[in-house]
Amino acid sequence: MKYLLAESVQHLNIPPIVWEKKIFPDGEFLIRITEKITGKELTIITNITPTNLFDVLCTIDAARRSGAKIKKMIIPYMAFARQDRVVEEGEAVGGAVICSALKQFNIPITVIDFHSERICTHFSRRSVLLFLAQALQNEKQKLEQYTIVAPDEGSRKRASLIAKALKLPLVVLQKARKGQEINVTLTSSLPTTSVILIDDMISTGGTLCTAAKVLRNAGAKKIAGIATHGLLAGKAREKLRKTGINPVIVSNSLPVKPSAGVKVIKIETELKRIALE
């Protein structure tokens, strides 16, 4: 299997086929695969970032025209997936726009810990959260002492899969929004004083930190946070540290750097496994 790694995932330690991007003075660019891949089996791996959709479309086009047998496309992280419905009248649904653009190529697409099930019914989904949770165990933390916590109803399904797989109790927090204000409540008791907050992504850290404060008030002593996509925007790391969520475990679906309290688990092996399925 050959791998075509787009610019957005060049941090992954997977040997890629050779391609180049020529940028013209007016800003247009041309993607060209320089390695001979005619007849070869190929998996395209790319993230969707807020700005690279046209790059991605051209990369797929170049691979097709080079005569490779495109087996699959794997998207470790897809931006805009949170835009899965109209919340306020007049809004676009960015996630659905990306799905329609990719559908034209008719390639099987697997997205890792895809935020929404509402859009893109033709995408397969895979989770690496269990893999990340096991990394916590490898750090000699006794997982059996933990409760898995979903920070909101939207995370229930995801967290419940992890709880079942690890045979741990599950607690789901309730999140209500009133304008800009977010109110999180715990409607049951906490089975253990060690908890693992599970989410698909950490952006500003607001969701996990708000949840952690509620759990702390309910008696939690040890709070870990596990999320597949470490966007860690702005002061997220500082916020997580000050709130005492430690460790925070994320994958390298995005090119995120480890720091005090933030561990990054490599998912290359998982991606290769998915490519060969």
Ligand code: R5P
């Ligand atoms: C929300 O629906 C998502 O699953 C995440 O909980 C959210 O996007 C995390 O963002 P932040 O870290 O900014 O709260």
